[in-house]
Amino acid sequence: MPETLSLRPPAHRVSRRAIGYWTVWAAVGWVVLIGGQTVFVLTSDDAPTWLTVTLTISCVLAPLHLVVMPQWRFRIHRWEVTGEAVYTQEGWLKQEWRIAPISRIQTVDIERDPVEQLFRLAKITVTTASAAGPVKIAGLDHTEALALAAELTKTTQAGRGDAT
Amino acid sequence: MSVETPAVTPELDHWHRLDRRMLLIRPVLDLVKSLPVLVGTVILGRGNDWEWFGLGITALTVLIGVSHVLTSRYRIADGQVEWTTGLLLRKHRAIPLDRIRTVDVTSEPKHRLFSLSAVRIGTGRHSSAQGANKDQLVLDAVSQTEAHRLRTVLLHRKEVVTESAPPPEQVVAEVDRKWLRYAPFTLSGLAVVGAVFAAVWHFAHQLNIDPETVGPLRDLMDDLANTAVWLIVVIAAVALLVVVSLLSVGGYVLSFWNFRLTRETEGTLHVRRGLITTRSVSIEEERLRGVEVKEPLPLRIAGGARLTAIAGGLREGKGGDKGGGLLLPPAPVGRVHEVAAEVLRENVDPATVPLARHPRRALARRLTRAVNGVLILAAALFGLAWIDFLPSWMWQAALVMVPLAALVGWDRYRNLGHAIVGRYLVSRSGSLARATVAIRREGLIGIVVSRSFFQRRAGLITVTAPIAAGKGAYQVVDVGEADGLAMAEQAAPGLLTPFLVRTPQR
Numbered sequence: 001m002p003e004t005l006s007l008r009p010p011a012h013r014v015s016r017r018a019i020g021y022w023t024v025w026a027a028v029g030w031v032v033l034i035g036g037q038t039v040f041v042l043t044s045d046d047a048p049t050w051l052t053v054t055l056t057i058s059c060v061l062a063p064l065h066l067v068v069m070p071q072w073r074f075r076i077h078r079w080e081v082t083g084e085a086v087y088t089q090e091g092w093l094k095q096e097w098r099i100a101p102i103s104r105i106q107t108v109d110i111e112r113d114p115v116e117q118l119f120r121l122a123k124i125t126v127t128t129a130s131a132a133g134p135v136k137i138a139g140l141d142h143t144e145a146l147a148l149a150a151e152l153t154k155t156t157q158a159g160r161g162d163a164t
Numbered sequence: 165m166s167v168e169t170p171a172v173t174p175e176l177d178h179w180h181r182l183d184r185r186m187l188l189i190r191p192v193l194d195l196v197k198s199l200p201v202l203v204g205t206v207i208l209g210r211g212n213d214w215e216w217f218g219l220g221i222t223a224l225t226v227l228i229g230v231s232h233v234l235t236s237r238y239r240i241a242d243g244q245v246e247w248t249t250g251l252l253l254r255k256h257r258a259i260p261l262d263r264i265r266t267v268d269v270t271s272e273p274k275h276r277l278f279s280l281s282a283v284r285i286g287t288g289r290h291s292s293a294q295g296a297n298k299d300q301l302v303l304d305a306v307s308q309t310e311a312h313r314l315r316t317v318l319l320h321r322k323e324v325v326t327e328s329a330p331p332p333e334q335v336v337a338e339v340d341r342k343w344l345r346y347a348p349f350t351l352s353g354l355a356v357v358g359a360v361f362a363a364v365w366h367f368a369h370q371l372n373i374d375p376e377t378v379g380p381l382r383d384l385m386d387d388l389a390n391t392a393v394w395l396i397v398v399i400a401a402v403a404l405l406v407v408v409s410l411l412s413v414g415g416y417v418l419s420f421w422n423f424r425l426t427r428e429t430e431g432t433l434h435v436r437r438g439l440i441t442t443r444s445v446s447i448e449e450e451r452l453r454g455v456e457v458k459e460p461l462p463l464r465i466a467g468g469a470r471l472t473a474i475a476g477g478l479r480e481g482k483g484g485d486k487g488g489g490l491l492l493p494p495a496p497v498g499r500v501h502e503v504a505a506e507v508l509r510e511n512v513d514p515a516t517v518p519l520a521r522h523p524r525r526a527l528a529r530r531l532t533r534a535v536n537g538v539l540i541l542a543a544a545l546f547g548l549a550w551i552d553f554l555p556s557w558m559w560q561a562a563l564v565m566v567p568l569a570a571l572v573g574w575d576r577y578r579n580l581g582h583a584i585v586g587r588y589l590v591s592r593s594g595s596l597a598r599a600t601v602a603i604r605r606e607g608l609i610g611i612v613v614s615r616s617f618f619q620r621r622a623g624l625i626t627v628t629a630p631i632a633a634g635k636g637a638y639q640v641v642d643v644g645e646a647d648g649l650a651m652a653e654q655a656a657p658g659l660l661t662p663f664l665v666r667t668p669q670r
C-alpha cells in the first residue's frame with residue numbers, strides 16, 4: 001500500500017511564560033506605534049485625515065494582535081532534542097522545520113534580553129558550519145535552557161573533526 | 165569544539181619577509197592611486213594651504229605602503245601561520261594550519277614585473293561578523309618559488325624536498341581555442357559596456373559637460389533626429405551586440421588564457437588561468453563537497469555551460485574569493501559533464517541522470533511568481549506615469565513583457581528536478597540562470613523543510629540542504645510534500661526518520 005510521508009511536530013512546547021514575554025514585546029511595539037500617531041494627531045495643527053484612519057485601525061488591531069499572536073505562537077513554536085538531532089518548528093504563514101545533527105553543531109549560545117530575564121526565559125542558538133542559518137529555540141525556561149545547553153555542549157565535545 | 169591536532173607539524177620556520185622588490189613597485193602604484201588627490205590639490209588648488217595637505221596625504225600613503233612591505237613578516241611554526249605587520253599600529257595574526265582550506269596565488273601585472281605573487285590564505289569560515297578579512301591572510305609580495313613552497317607546506321603539510329622536481333600532476337582539462345565561440349554568449353562584455361558608460365556619464369556630469377555642447381556628439385544627435393526611429397534602434401542594437409561580443413571574447417581570453425585544471429598526487433585540484441593577471445587556486449579534494457553546472461540562458465541556447473566546485477573554504481562571489489571555485493570556463497556542455505565526473509572521481513557526472521520532475525502544481529506557482537513580478541513593476545510604473553513622473557510608454561512596455569515572463573516561468577517549472585544518485589543529491593532549478601548542483605550527501609549538516617502559505621495550499625514544500633561549502637545551502641524548490649520528505653530522508657540517512665510519520669494512503 002502506498003504511504004504518504006509527513007513531518008510530525010516536535011515533542012515539546014516552549015515555556016508557558018513565553019506567552020507573557022511575547023505579549024510584552026508586542027505591546028511595546030504597539031505603544032510606540034499608537035503613541036507616535038496620537039502625539040502627532042494631537043499636537044499638529046492640521047493632521048492629515050488618513051492619519052486618523054490609520055490610528056483607528058491600529059487601535060482595533062492592537063488588542064486583537066496582543067490576544068491572538070502569543071497564543072498562536074505558543075502553539076506553533078515547538079522543539080525536541082534527541083540523542084542525534086535538534087529539531088524545531090516555527091513560523092505561521094511560512095512554516096519552517098529545522099533539523100541539525102548534534103555531531104555537526106559548532107556553537108551553543110544562550111541569550112537573554114531584559115524582558116526574558118524578567119520572565120525567567122532564555123533563547124538557545126545552535127549554529128552549524130553552514131550559512132543556512134542557526135537553529136533557534138526561543139522562550140525556554142531558563143533552568144531548562146541551561147541544562148539543555150550543557151547537554152548539547154557535552155555531546156558536541158565528544159565528537160571529532162571540525163564539523164564541516 | 166573538539167580539540168584538533170595537526171597531522172604533521174612542520175619544523176620551526178624562521179621569519180620570512182615580503183619580497184623587497186615590491187619596494188620598487190608599491191610606491192609607484194601608491195603614487196598613481198593618489199594621483200586624483202595630487203591633481204586636485206597641486207594643480208587646481210595652486211597657491212593655497214590645500215596644496216601641502218594633498219602632498220602630505222600622498223607622502224603618508226607612500227610611507228604606509230613602504231612600511232607595510234618592510235615590516236610584514238610571517239612564519240609557519242607550532243602548527244600555525246603567524247603574521248605581523250605595522251610600524252606604529254602593530255598587527256599580529258595567527259591561523260592554525262588545520263583551519264586552512266585554500267591557498268590562492270594571484271599575480272597581477274604589478275607582481276609579474278618581478279615574477280612575484282600574492283598569496284591569499286583562506287580559512288573559509290562563513291561568519292562575516294568579525295569582518296571579512298579577519299579569517300584570511302594576504303601575503304601580497306612573495307617570489308613565485310616561495311608561493312609554491314607556501315602552497316605545498318600549507319595544503320599538504322609537508323616540506324618541499326627538492327625544488328627541481330615539481331610534483332607529478334595529471335591534467336584534467338585544458339582550455340580549447342574553439343571554446344572562444346561561447347564567449348559572446350556569456351554576455352560578460354555587457355558589464356564592461358555598462359561600466360564604461362556609467363564612468364563616462366559620471367565624469368561628464370562631474371565636469372559639467374553637457375552632451376549637447378560637444379561638437380561631434382551634437383552633429384550625431386542632429387543626424388539621428390533626421391533618421392527613422394526603427395533604423396536607430398536596429399543600428400544601436402547591432403552595434404551593441406558587436407561591441408559586447410568583442411568585449412566578451414576579450415574578457416574570455418584575459419581570464420581563461422592558459423586555463424589548466426590538474427590533479428596533484430597529494431589529492432588537490434589545481435586551477436591555473438589568466439593572461440595578464442594569472443591566478444592559481446588549489447582545492448583540497450577532501451574538502452570538495454560537490455559541483456555546480458551553471459547554464460545561463462544564452463549559453464544554454466548555444467550548448468555551453470560552466471563548471472564550479474562546491475568546496476569548503478571557497479566562498480562564492482565575495483571580493484577576492486570571486487571566481488575561486490571555477491573548474492571549467494564556458495565550454496561545450498558535454499565536456500563540462502566529463503570534467504565534472506573526472507573531478508568527482510565518478511564514472512558519470514551525477515548531474516546528467518534523469519531527474520524526478522516536480523508536481524504540476526509547481527507550474528502554477530512558477531507562473532504566478534514570474535508574472536506577478538512584472539505586473540507589480542507595471543503597476544508601479546503606471547502609478548509613476550499617472551503622477552506625470554514617467555512617460556507612459558514605460559508601463560506599456562512592462563505589460564508587453566508579461567508573456568515573456570510567463571515563458572520564463574514555464575521554463576523554470578520545466579527545469580525543476582531532483583534526484584538521489586549514489587553519494588549525491590542532485591537539484592536543478594532556474595531558467596535565466598539555470599544551475600544543476602550535485603552535492604555529496606555526507607556533506608549535509610542538517611535539513612531544513614519550509615512551506616509558505618501558498619505552498620501549503622498546493623501541497624508543496626521546499627527542502628534546503630545546508631552545507632559548509634559554496635553558497636552554504638542548496639535548495640530543492642516546490643517539491644511534493646511526500647516526495648520531498650522521502651528525498652530528504654534518503655539524503656541524510658537516519659536524521660529525518662524519527663520525525664516522520666507514515667500514513668497509509670487512502
